[in-house]
Amino acid sequence: MEPIPKRLIDYFTELSGKHGIRLTDKQKAWYYAKEKTLGYDMKREYPSLPAEAFQQSVEGAYYARQFRYLYQNKRIGTLPDNSHLPVHTYWDIGVGDSTSIWFVREVGIEFHIIDHYSNSGEGLRHYMKILKDKGYTYASHNAPHDIDNREFGSDAKSRREIAREGYEIDGQKYAIRFDVVPKLSIDEGIEAVREILPNCVFDEHRCADGVAHLEAYRKEWDDKLGCWKDKPLHDFTSHDADAFRYFAVSRKNKQRPAFEINLGTTF
Structure with a gap:
């Protein structure tokens, strides 16, 4: 069972x-x-x-149609073992706040979302240890442009520089190199997610919380006007949704789906 x-x-x-x-x-x-x-x-x-x-169903959800397609086509479930393939990570990094990471494998024309991790109140070293402990072979690590922001302090180094220099973890030096995701507007990023979601397959166990947050990501409600605002609600879903948006944006011009999916035929 x-x-x-x-x-x-x-x-x-x-x-x-x-x-x-x-x-x-x-x-x-x-x-x-x-x-x-x-x-x-x-x-x-x-x-x-x-x-x-x-x-x-969650009203005002940005990706309601796409998730209906994913559920109906059983694209949230148990994934095949493709451990021979490398993994790409996509981050939303908060300062003293929540940080979210999606772990993605490219399998043919599909994107297998194999894992997800989020936490809050932890430094960069903690998340790098998580990457090391998971034991995947990594092809790239991707973060938004603010990865280059300088930290306060005498060294005034960016988190990108700190990650490149690395930390001693479990008795050995561990470092990663971040690529910066192209900067697009939030609306453009949301549209990129809508385009890529039908080509994604999610591990339902390792990505359970992330999937729930991505599915619930929605617009902010305007009480005065009685309608949805044209901007996302900032809540517990935001960091996971932002990290996934960076994934979609980074892939936008790198790979086109080999087929088109008509979401309107699924319900």
Whole structure:
């Protein structure tokens, strides 16, 4: 039996602890299988609680159509072993804030999103140790233009320079070289994500949190005008969405999909 993602285990635990709804292993497996197809519509179609029947898919979500395609075509699941291929990383680096990293393999005309990591309140050394510990063979590391910003202090070095010089990690020097992602507007970046998402396949376990955040990334609501603003809401989804946007922008002019996907035919 395929293991159930942690986010669903937490959901089932909450159902049991708060609402007294206890599911058997068979029921949990059924729920997981159904959710793979329905995505955010699962709670509305098969509610565990009465209130869930009235939940809508995330309104104002930037990538709702693309994720409908990914779910319907089972592009969020278990990935084949392509460990012989190198990995590219794409970062959103915060200062004393959250940092997000996506791990991507290019497999033919597809992009296999094999892993994801995010954390907050940690320095660059922490994230470099994460890369080292994961043990992938890396082809490139990519970050936005502010990787070249100078840090405060006597040395006034940029994080790009610090990463190139490296740290001693587990008794040996470990360094990485960052490439700078081309600078595009947020709107152009969002459009790049929309273009590349149908050519992506996600590891549903290692990327569970990142996928949930990317799917929920949405516009900000204007209470006064009663409509969506033409800019993203800055919340817990932002860093993962920004890092994925840098991935899409960096690939925009490097590789074109070998086929076109009509998202309108999927629902």
